[in-house]
Every structure is written in structure tokens, then in C-alpha cells.
Amino acid sequence: MALLTVENLRTTFRTDDGPVGAVDGVSLSVDAGQVLGIVGESGCGKSAMSLSIMGLLPKSAMVEGSIRLGDRELVGLPGGELRRLRGAEMAMIFQDPMTSLNPVMTIGWQLVEAVRLHQKVSKAEARRLAIEGLAAVGIPSPEDRLRSYPLELSGGMRQRVMIAMALLNRPRLLIADEPTTALDVTTQAQILELMRELRREVDAAIVLITHDLGVVAELCDEVAVMYAGRVVERATVDELFARPQHPYTWGLLASLPGRNLASERLHQIPGSPPSLLRPPAGCRFAARCPFVMDVCRDDPPPLTPTGRGTAAVACHLAQDVRDREGARLSGEERA
Amino acid sequence: MSEPILRATGVTIGFPVTRGIIFQREVGRVQAVDGVDLELHAGETLAIVGESGCGKTTLARGLVRLQSxxxxxxxYLGEDITRRSGRGLTDFRRQVTMIFQDPIASLDPRMRIGQSVQEPLDIHGIGTPVERKRRVQEAMERVGLNPEHYNRFPHEFSGGQRQRIGIARAVVMEPRVIVCDEPVSALDVSVQAQIVNLLEDLQRDLGLSYIVIAHDLDVVRRLADRVKVMYLGRVVEEGTGEQVYTAPRHPYSSALLAARPVADPVRARSQQRIVLEGDVPSPLNPPSGCRFHPRCPVAQPSCAQEDPRLEHAADGHGWACAYPLEP
Known part of the structure; x- marks a missing residue:
């Protein structure tokens, strides 16, 4: 049974220029012990969606649809109840640990606070849990680190502290929003390795938000590709890389410099994403799509199963065209 | 080989370490760049890679004399410009320009982008107002901006277009060398590809030479003819892209390359991974001997004493390691 079920989620921000539909009818689900990757570029709505799930958006944002954690509906839940869930049942790791850690409090103070907010334990017990938590994410001499301030730690260490803090209360759902983007490749590899280990040990559902297809390939079981507020393709990670179905996914894969060394020029997706203030009527990728047809400009394609497992795609192209192009792309790259 | 355009010999750059707030006193110096040699030839791209804090950006700033x-x-072209100032330095800066990582931070939000692109021409007093305007429009066209957008402000542009504005500012001077500091790392993948292609086109059409500072090894592989790998202020390996990427000899280069996530789930699962432990040590107090030895997977006891020098093979591939990996 799915731990997190999102159905027809719409997140709209009120702005001076009118409403902006950052998330426009997204449905997805994650099981316990699974990692769902959400891939897309800036402005595709991936962060707005994760903040909607956590209930962390300002009042000016309107969240409609359904978000269920287990069998509890989160949309419309009062602030107090959401606060009790956050940090206990569900936790989030952000891209930049420096903006999420309090710079004037020690690491220990912050970890102990996080434990005592949700568990009725003594200070000494909370401290013991904090030390355990730091040790579990591979921080050397965790007892001494409790006395450190965030500034005294390196970027990778801070991210480990964030992960330790998120896991302190054994959440059932963990959302990681670009957890390695601000880090060096070597540190990124350490954090990815850590998340792989945690995945085996903690039986939580993980939603990993990233723009990096490399990170997706390393860590995820399932992937949803988002474009301009909508899911355009959903598949298992193997399926996505072996038989990508959506022209936007093809573009993303083809523009990776490391996968396409032989090609004379790097593939580029022309133009830039549409404004969500006045989104196009049909398929939102139509203006940048090399395979665009007349129907694409008028009718938004629904997310339709491809018939292979859980895979689904939102594209008007015929299945055999998509299969051929997708296979050509992944075949070319491996050659 | 012909005379290089830019040559650096034994460049060392340090920053003072101070104690005290009111009575500041210097208690030491951090060696951010420690004795780096470099040659850049006409029409080629030289990349400098390494983790944050390895000194790559400081080196780049030193090369364009933004950092003493x-x-x-x-x-530069055989003339020593290390101590140049005034007119001589201005002349040098007309020919060696720079592109920065964050196009938002490097553009004045209250200046129209045409003015921003024109600013370097104004500062250097190049041409008449009519000529300047023409050159700005040419530069904008060349980098794929619509010259009709001359009067717009930076916030009206997307990240990729802002980076194009930054590039237009660099090429409007008709330079010979452009130093690019993380030119694409702030951009989305699909836009990254647009900028990488643009840099390649400009190089071909204008005969530019690039020094690219980057931490994204895949982008570097794409752009660079030659690569230098830096660690704690020193070059630990250098060679052609082919040499460094397919047959790295220094354990650090090899670990850096292995750390890249692979965009292929099947290979990602099967890959044997060497994860480099720990962080880059503080340059305030660099390790004895080889600076990489505390993190090195193949370190020997002697590595803690002897500091290996950069040695070159006959094909130009160089590494600073007493126990290099087999090619």
C-alpha cells in the first residue's frame, strides 16, 4: 500500500499579475522503502509540490486536491496538527543546510530540540538519541560535534547534520529537495552513499527532488518527470533510461554532456519553459518540441499508461514513434 | 609549439589570516594558490578542476589581475604583466576578459542590458558612440540575444539569457582570451547545453582561447583541450582531456572522476565505487608530505614525508604522485 498518495494536486500562488499555477493536477504515489525521483528544471513546480506536501507554503498559496499520508488527508488539516506531523511522521531535507540550521545555536541544542518536540523523553535521553543520530550519518566524534556551531562544519558535514535531524524521529516520509546540489562531487558521492545505506535501514518512503538525472539513476526506483507544473512522464528508473517516452525527457537525456561525448554538438532544447501566468492551452512543451503536431497546440495530452508496468506518458505522439525515438536515443548513447 | 598567449610561472597567492577585531594583526597566511605554472595557446581551452577551496577561482582571478x-x-604574448598598472593594465584587460558564474549578481539590476554590454566599451573609451552601439548590437546578435531587447532590464530575462548577456559583455571587447568561472553551473541542464554550444561556436568563429574553471567534470570534458586538476592550491595532474579522463594517474583525479553520478541506472548499480572519505583539509595547516595523503586510498608511509613534484611523461601528461596509478 502506498504511504504517500497525491491526487490531482493543484498549487496556485496569488501574485500581482494574477494567479500562477505552479503545480497543475499532479498525481503520484510512493511506497514505504521506495525512492521516487522527481526530475525537472527550475520553475517546473517540483519544489512547490514538496512544500505543499509538507504544508510549508504561505497563506497566499492555494492547495487543492488530495495529499494522503497513510490514510490521513493532509490538505485542509489545521496548522497545529500539521506541525505535529512535520518532523515526526514526515521530514524534509533542503538544498542549503546553512539556511535551515540556526547559526547561533549549537548542533546539539538543535538536535535535542527536534527530539523533545515530538518525543516525551528526558534531556539526557534526547542527547543520547542526538549522538546516535549523528553517528548513524557518519559524523566522526559525534559527542564533540554537539558543541559545534553550524559555521564550524563543512558543507558536507552540515548536510549530514540535516539528514540526521530529519531522521531523528523516524519519519515515515522523507522529502529531500536537491540534497546534493550545493556540494562538491566527492561530497555528493558520500551523501548519495549515505542515502543508499539509510534507505536499506530506515523503512521510509523517500521523495527525491532533483534536476540531476545522474543522481536519479544512482538512487531512485521510480521517476516522475515534471514540466511546467505537470507530470509528463512516469516510469521505473530502468524503464525511463532504457525507453524514455516523452520528447522533453529525450531532450534532457540528450543534453547531458557526459552521456553524449561523441556527438559533434551538444543537443539543446531550444527556447525556455512557458510562463505559468499564461500557460499555453495544449501541451505545455509544444513550443519547444521537435515533434510537435497541430493537435498538441490545442489539446493537453493526458497522462496515459504505456502498457509497460507502471509507466505512463503525456504525449500525443503514437506509441510506435515514441518507442522508436526513445530506443534510438538510448541506443545511440550507449554505443 | 608556438609561443603561448598567456603564461603563468610559479604563481603563488596568499591571503592574510587575522586575529582580533579592533587591533587586527596578521597571524599567518593561507596559501590559496601555491606555485602553479600554466600555458594557454591560441584557440585552445584549458580547464582547471577541483573541489571548492582548491584555489581554482583564486588562480583565475590572479590570471586576469583581479587579485594581486x-x-x-x-x-601575456611574451610580455611580463605581473606588475603592470594604469594604462598597461587597462590594455591587458581589453584583451583578457572574464565570465562569472552568477549572471544575476554580475549585472546591475538598474542598468538596461544594452548599457551593461556597452559599459566595458565606455570604460575603455573605445570608438565613437555610434560605433559602440553597433558593436553592442553585433555582440548581442552573436550570443543569440535579440538586439531589440537593448532597452530591457536584467530581471526580464531567464537565467540562460542572463548568462548570454554576461558573455556579450565579455566578447564586445573583442578579446583574445576569456576566463570563464563556472560558466554553466548555475543553469538548468537544457540551458547548460545552449551555453556550452555557444561557447564552442564563439571559439570557432572568433578564434578565442578559454580558461574554464569548473567543478562539473562532464562539462569540462566537453569543452576542454587540456585539463589541470588542483588540490589544496597545487596542480596534482595535468594533460589532455583524453589523458586525464581515460587514464588518470593521480589517485585524486581518479577519485574525482569516480565520484560523478552516472546517468545510467544499470551501470550505476554495478559500478565499483571508491568514495573519497572526509573533506579537503584546511589550507591554513596543510598536511605534511603529499597534501592528499590523509585521504588517499593508496597512500604509503613515505607519502607523509615526501612532497611529490609534478613530473611529466614524454607525451606531456603530468602528475605529482610517488605511487601513480597504472594507466
Whole structure:
């Protein structure tokens, strides 16, 4: 049974220029012990969606649809109840640990606070849990680190502290929003390795938000590709890389410099994403799509199963065209 | 080989370490760049890679004389420009320009983008107002901006277009060398590809030479003819892209390359991974001997004492390691 079920989620921000539909009818689900990757570029709505799930958006944002954690509906839940869930049942790791850690409090103070907010334990017990938590994410001499301030730690260490803090209360759902983007490749590899280990040990559902297809390939079981507020393709990670179905996914894969060394020029997706203030009527990728047809400009394609497992795609192209192009792309790259 | 356009010899750059708030006193110096040699030839791209804090950005700033250097020399077309100032320095800066990582931070939000692109021409007093305007429009066209957008402000552009504005500012001077500091790392993948292609086109059409500072090894592989790998202020390996990427000899280069996530789930699962432990040590107090030895997977006891020098093979591939990996 799915731990997190999102159905027809719409997140709209009120702005001076009118409403902006950052998330426009997204449905997805994650099981316990699974990692769902959400891939897309800036402005595709991936962060707005994760903040909607956590209930962390300002009042000016309107969240409609359904978000269920287990069998509890989160949309419309009062602030107090959401606060009790956050940090206990569900936790989030952000891209930049420096903006999420309090710079004037020690690491220990912050970890102990996080434990005592949700568990009725003594200070000494909370401290013991904090030390355990730091040790579990591979921080050397965790007892001494409790006395450190965030500034005294390196970027990778801070991210480990964030992960330790998120896991302190054994959440059932963990959302990681670009957890390695601000880090060096070597540190990124350490954090990815850590998340792989945690995945085996903690039986939580993980939603990993990233723009990096490399990170997706390393860590995820399932992937949803988002474009301009909508899911355009959903598949298992193997399926996505072996038989990508959506022209936007093809573009993303083809523009990776490391996968396409032989090609004379790097593939580029022309133009830039549409404004969500006045989104196009049909398929939102139509203006940048090399395979665009007349129907694409008028009718938004629904997310339709491809018939292979859980895979689904939102594209008007015929299945055999998509299969051929997708296979050509992944075949070319491996050659 | 012909005379290089830019040559740096033994460049050393340090920053003072101070104690005290009111009575500041210097208690030491951090060696951010420690004795780096470099040659850049006409039409080629030289990349400098390494983790944050390895000194790559400081080195780049030193090369364009945005940062004073403590020791060593920088020659441009055979002339020593290390101590140049005034007119001489201005002339040098007309020919060696820079592109920065964050296009938002490097553009004045209250200046129209045409003015921003024109600003370097104004500062250097190049041409008449009519000529300047023409050159700005040419530069904008060349980088794929619509010259009709001359009067718009930076916030009206997307990240990729802002980076194009930054590039237009660099090429409007008709330079010979552009130093690119993380030119694409702030951009989305699909836009990254647009900028990488643009840099390649400009190089071909204008005969530019690039020095690219980057931490994204895949982008570097794409752009660079030659690569230098830096660790704690020193070059630990250098060679052609082919040499460094397919047959790295220094354990650090090899670990850096292995750390890249692979965009292929099947290979990602099967890959044997060497994860480099720990962080880059503080340059305030660099390790004895080889600076990489505390993190090195193949370190020997002698590595803690002897500091290996950069040695070169006959094919130009160089590494600073006493126990290099087999190619």
C-alpha cells in the first residue's frame, strides 16, 4: 500500500499579475522503502509540490486536491496538527543546510530540540538519541560535534547534520529537495552513499527532488518527470533510461554532456519553459518540441499508461514513434 | 609549439589570516594558490578542476589581475604583466576578459542590458558612440540575444539569457582570451547545453582561447583541450582531456572522476565505487608530505614525508604522485 498518495494536486500562488499555477493536477504515489525521483528544471513546480506536501507554503498559496499520508488527508488539516506531523511522521531535507540550521545555536541544542518536540523523553535521553543520530550519518566524534556551531562544519558535514535531524524521529516520509546540489562531487558521492545505506535501514518512503538525472539513476526506483507544473512522464528508473517516452525527457537525456561525448554538438532544447501566468492551452512543451503536431497546440495530452508496468506518458505522439525515438536515443548513447 | 598567449610561472597567492577585531594583526597566511605554472595557446581551452577551496577561482582571478599575486610571473604574448598598472593594465584587460558564474549578481539590476554590454566599451573609451552601439548590437546578435531587447532590464530575462548577456559583455571587447568561472553551473541542464554550444561556436568563429574553471567534470570534458586538476592550491595532474579522463594517474583525479553520478541506472548499480572519505583539509595547516595523503586510498608511509613534484611523461601528461596509478 502506498504511504504517500497525491491526487490531482493543484498549487496556485496569488501574485500581482494574477494567479500562477505552479503545480497543475499532479498525481503520484510512493511506497514505504521506495525512492521516487522527481526530475525537472527550475520553475517546473517540483519544489512547490514538496512544500505543499509538507504544508510549508504561505497563506497566499492555494492547495487543492488530495495529499494522503497513510490514510490521513493532509490538505485542509489545521496548522497545529500539521506541525505535529512535520518532523515526526514526515521530514524534509533542503538544498542549503546553512539556511535551515540556526547559526547561533549549537548542533546539539538543535538536535535535542527536534527530539523533545515530538518525543516525551528526558534531556539526557534526547542527547543520547542526538549522538546516535549523528553517528548513524557518519559524523566522526559525534559527542564533540554537539558543541559545534553550524559555521564550524563543512558543507558536507552540515548536510549530514540535516539528514540526521530529519531522521531523528523516524519519519515515515522523507522529502529531500536537491540534497546534493550545493556540494562538491566527492561530497555528493558520500551523501548519495549515505542515502543508499539509510534507505536499506530506515523503512521510509523517500521523495527525491532533483534536476540531476545522474543522481536519479544512482538512487531512485521510480521517476516522475515534471514540466511546467505537470507530470509528463512516469516510469521505473530502468524503464525511463532504457525507453524514455516523452520528447522533453529525450531532450534532457540528450543534453547531458557526459552521456553524449561523441556527438559533434551538444543537443539543446531550444527556447525556455512557458510562463505559468499564461500557460499555453495544449501541451505545455509544444513550443519547444521537435515533434510537435497541430493537435498538441490545442489539446493537453493526458497522462496515459504505456502498457509497460507502471509507466505512463503525456504525449500525443503514437506509441510506435515514441518507442522508436526513445530506443534510438538510448541506443545511440550507449554505443 | 608556438609561443603561448598567456603564461603563468610559479604563481603563488596568499591571503592574510587575522586575529582580533579592533587591533587586527596578521597571524599567518593561507596559501590559496601555491606555485602553479600554466600555458594557454591560441584557440585552445584549458580547464582547471577541483573541489571548492582548491584555489581554482583564486588562480583565475590572479590570471586576469583581479587579485594581486605574491610570487611568480604572468606573461601575456611574451610580455611580463605581473606588475603592470594604469594604462598597461587597462590594455591587458581589453584583451583578457572574464565570465562569472552568477549572471544575476554580475549585472546591475538598474542598468538596461544594452548599457551593461556597452559599459566595458565606455570604460575603455573605445570608438565613437555610434560605433559602440553597433558593436553592442553585433555582440548581442552573436550570443543569440535579440538586439531589440537593448532597452530591457536584467530581471526580464531567464537565467540562460542572463548568462548570454554576461558573455556579450565579455566578447564586445573583442578579446583574445576569456576566463570563464563556472560558466554553466548555475543553469538548468537544457540551458547548460545552449551555453556550452555557444561557447564552442564563439571559439570557432572568433578564434578565442578559454580558461574554464569548473567543478562539473562532464562539462569540462566537453569543452576542454587540456585539463589541470588542483588540490589544496597545487596542480596534482595535468594533460589532455583524453589523458586525464581515460587514464588518470593521480589517485585524486581518479577519485574525482569516480565520484560523478552516472546517468545510467544499470551501470550505476554495478559500478565499483571508491568514495573519497572526509573533506579537503584546511589550507591554513596543510598536511605534511603529499597534501592528499590523509585521504588517499593508496597512500604509503613515505607519502607523509615526501612532497611529490609534478613530473611529466614524454607525451606531456603530468602528475605529482610517488605511487601513480597504472594507466
Amino acid at each position: 599575486i605574491d610570487a611568480g610571473t604572468i606573461e
